[in-house]
Amino acid sequence: MDLAINPFSSGTRLRDMIRAIRACKTAAEERAVVRRECAAIRAAISEGDHDYRHRNMAKLMFIHMLGYPTHFGQMECLKLIAAAGFPEKRIGYLGLMLLLDERQEVLMLVTNSLKQDLNHSNQFIVGLALCALGNICSAEMARDLSPEVERLLQSREPNTKKKAALCSIRIVRKVPDLAENFMGSAVSLLKEKHHGVLISAVQLCTELCKASKEALEYLRKNCLDGLVRILRDVSNSSYAPEYDIAGITDPFLHIRVLKLMRVLGQGDADCSEFVNDILAQVATKTESNKNAGNAILYECVETIMGIEATSGLRVLAINILGRFLSNRDNNIRYVALNMLMKAMAVDTQAVQRHRATILECVKDADVSIRKRALELVYLLVNDANAKPLTKELVDYLEVSDQDFKDDLTAKICSIVEKFSQDKLWYLDQMFKVLSLAGNYVKDDVWHALIVLISNASELQGYSVRSLYKALIACGEQESLVRVSVWCIGEYGEMLVNNVGMLDIEEPITVTESDAVDAVEVSLKRYSADVTTRAMCLVALLKLSSRFPPTSERIKEIVAQNKGNTVLEIQQRSIEFSSIIQRHQSIKSSLLERMPVIDEASYLVKRAASTQATISSDKLAAATTPGGSLKLPNGVAKQPAAPLADLLDLSSDDTPVTTSAPAAAPNDFLQDLLGIGLTDTSPAGGAPSASTDILMDLLSIGSPVQNGPPTLSNFGAPGQAGTKLAPATSQVVDLLDGLSSSSPLSDENTAYPSITAFQSATLKITFNFKKQPGKLQETTIHASFTNLTSNTFTDFIFQAAVPKFIQLRLDPASSNILPANGNDSVTQSLSVTNNQHGQKPLAMRMRISYKVNGEDRLEQGQINNFPAGL
């Protein structure tokens, strides 16, 4: 604690600081110690303390390593570098490399010191400067100091040469134009004996090849001899203790040379020819019982695969990989799999031979190996082996551990979709995957499955029966439940009556109530999410029409959810109950089977929607005039049952709310289908997020342009402000109104009046008029009615609209509103919607008046404008 109190103390020893940090039991304690030390170091720096500069720097490095900011030490590094002594320079350069990076401007200040040190007579100081330059130099510094480095490449000291060579790598990487300056010296360095120089020179050559085409050509001509000689020397040399690793002389040099040979031989037959022999020698002579030897073999195989090698050499390489693959050591198997991926491009057949072994690796206990193997298997799949490979993978899916199922499922699904030759096989595989790993199947995959089932009329019976069986067996898999429930809802009668039996099928006896049971269980499963439950409710509703005898029971099940805390479920339950109970006449047409989903347009959409789901909402909104009546595709084909689709798709509308929160949805159909309530409720956001999956699936195809049912005679239930009124009555009203609804024929039809506002005291109704040909403009006649027994005086109506709408208010007919609705005041509003067709009208209003001389104020928002304004 002394340190914190006395900032001028020269601080603790490095060792003591480390001890203190090690003794810390919590992160907070560690932070406190570090803060104290940093304060002391800062103080020492500002004091200009010279004695402990070295030590402070070492401390800073330690603090930096622990992940604390140390920028205040940067200038100190520069000072240390500028010092004369070697130890100061040493720690200064180390600090420079650790604490600074090339992006910091401070770095420019060091250029001069570096230049001086590069010209120093002491080779160790030159080495320090080269090392620092090689690690952190920026493009500007590279240009400035390149001549010094070029000169040092010619130095007599091997230590200087090797560092200068590596430093050149950095320079060439930063400024590729400088590559030609280094070509000559790089080649001459290859004649050296010192391994450090050789390995650096080989790496410099590799970098030069990457940096410029000319350099590549030059090196192809000039350095191959040298490379072959180096490789021959190191592989034939007798025991060299300094470089020996497990009986092999300098495997690192081997590997770098082989790598450079790969770069040079790539796409160049002459070079490849030239290195053929030495590669064959390395591939056959290197011992493979040690890791170092295997590392060389591995690199050698990669080079053989990379260059234009002879076929004999390639066979040799593939055989080495085969040996690797059967090795007990996981590291070796890992690199073998890695290498086989690259070999795929060269020789698919040869890799196919190892398929069985690779498949075994997919089942390995080690996740790194499994991942590699799975990638490889995925590449190996072709039309011929898709079926057996898929079978293997699906079989493994059953026993694989949870973390891996995600990857595995995605790959299987992708294979199945890519290589399915017949639909039956596709369906079978998908059903298996859904049963085994339904929780991991991505939404777009099961959506595609539903689209396919919807299109394959001859397989629908088979699908629903298989899915039913799977559902009974593994009801825990989320996406399996969804697909099954959807199919049972749609094709329930095929399940019960065994319609469209295939030869391979065993007949099953499923009663109507069994089917309902299955859906009920899914609905009640505690882990089912909102989307699944919502789909279950829709399926039940559909079953109530398919199996009339179960209708009563379904009514009960549906009604149980009337009190569900999730708004989406509650609302569906309430609406569906009312449909079952009160609307037998329209129910059957309402609940007809979904029209066939257009496969082609789904695929297009799937491809597009991978980018953003929101965009699909916008698309749908844009193609529907008014942006409000978003009818799904089915209606165009089956106008008899438009509402059936709507009800199926209620979740479909939710994204509109999320995508355009400013323009709140404003028609009754949306209210009916679960959006309006979502809007007014604070919990509304939750279901909308999860239910938009149906949207992707079902809102495909062209939305209806004309003929949507309007809901003109609805009376006055839907006020934005008071929408929490019991939903049941609203719905009933709505549905009662349905029978009398008349289709909208064209744009000029009169728009229905609405009750824009109603409170206990005041009611406002709007009448709409549009001039033909002026779509954007609407004239609204507002009439105000006083519902109380007191006369309102000083009555003022004010309105506000969003920016894209222009509003003009005409004077009101009077500013006194007689009591008891005896007469009403009228006022005209002219509205111009500049985004007509994209956004609906929206308006807020404020009404002020006086009752018996007392000020009153009422406010409201109008969300229920008719569509198309």
Place this chain on the structure above:
Amino acid sequence: MGIRFVLFVNKQGQTRLAQYYEHLSIDERRALEGEIVRKCLARTDQQCSFVEHRNYKVVYRRYASLFFLVGVDNDENELAILEFIHLFVETMDRHFGNVVIFINPNNFVSCDCKDTQAHDHADATVVFHLFHQCELDIMFHLEKVHFMLEEMVMNGCIVETSKQNILAPIQLMEKTS
């Protein structure tokens, strides 16, 4: 570039040495170290020494309680990096003395164990003690370990593989100071 970073981490996940050859901010480094250490420490000895992380590979080796991790590009020779780690450890051993390198034979089957005297120290507590010492050596001589690494790796490329050459400048410096 080859090598992206070199990390030493103890069993508790505390970083004992960190050298990056590409620039990362402090936050990025902390996040990266945390993620990698969590991944590597969770692996068993039977599993292979390579972990794929983001767009590069981590080659790691465990010596008793210390993990040596090297992040490399995807096209780097993983087996060679394993050898590199071992070389580094041997170099430290030569310099700091009395730290005996012990290769966990399960972790690394094909490696040559003969030259490491692993069998001479069958007593687990002895080995543990020595490795505790090794960790301390690294901590208390952080700058020396950095100097060694500096001699071995520059800008992500291997410069020197001879222990003698690596240690020469450091020993020279110790003699003079």
